[in-house]
Amino acid sequence: MASMREIKRRKSSITSIQQITKAMKLVSTVKLQKSRSRAEQSKPYFSHMYETVRSMLAKSGNIDHPYLRPGVSSKKAVIVVTSNRGLAGGYNVNVTKLITAGWMNKEDLYIYAVGNKGKDILARRGYEIREDYSAAIENPEFRDAREICDKVLKSFADGEIGEIYVAYTVFKNTVVHEPRLLKLLPVEFDESELSREEKLTPMNYEPEEEAALDIIIPKYITSILYGALVEASASENGARMQAMDSATSNADDIIEALALQYNRARQGSITQELTEIIAGAEALN
Secondary structure (H helix, E strand, O other), rough: OHHHHHHHHHHHHHHHHHHHHHHHHHHHHHHHHHHHHHHHHHHHHHHHHHOOOOHHHHHOOOOOOOOOOOOOOOOEEEEEEOOOOOOOOOOHHHHHHHHOOOOOOOOHHEOOOOOHHHHHHHHHHEEEEEEEOHHHHOOOOOHHHHHHHHHHHHHHHHHOEEEEEEEEEEEEOOEEEEEEEEEOOOOOOOOOOOHHHHHHHHOOOOOOOOHHHHHHHHHHHHHHHHHHHHHHHHHHHHHHHHHHHHHHHHHHHHHHHHHHHHHHHHHHHHHHHHHHHHHHHHHHH
């Protein structure tokens, strides 16, 4: 059995760690309130943007445009949105599992990393990190999404990559966060989802198709990316708040167990001392 000094030292250490986890939980709670508000306010717009562009292109027929042509390259760009810090449970690992699951050939992937944790995990596994935008996840702004969009769209138009994906975490609520891999280009749609009337209704562009799509597609990509950044930020803070709450509760259990162990050791020490005193008194008699 450990000595009382060792038990006391460990209890003091656990108590110090618990104070840190409590503080981190409070910080994450405050950050979550702000990021959740942004995510909930922006989600309807980005969801409708995604569905509207898919529906529009489904009704447009075959359009010859650099952003809509099937990629000639087998390379795929994956924008991976994780966090810059750990202590968030399985948040970062769950996102990277979308990439490392095995259905994508590692040699064909270019990783555009948003978040140091995802970048480090994928780099250790041998994935090529094409660009690093980790600073963008600290306080997501629309201009950050536009910068990423401009970079990947240029590579797509130049034929360097044939497909564009974004891997991020969808914010459902405070305790539910869903990792998701979303294909951005080429835009996929199911014509069977269109009604007969929609199929017969032609899609007219004003100005011409190419000029309109030059505006619509970058705005579509940027909007989806910004929505992903905002939702990922809220999910990160929610995951960290949960992880720190669990750590604080576990620390309570450990401290309680150590207190019981300390009392037993103390009781045993007192009993031993009394036994020695009584034995010594009897020896004198």
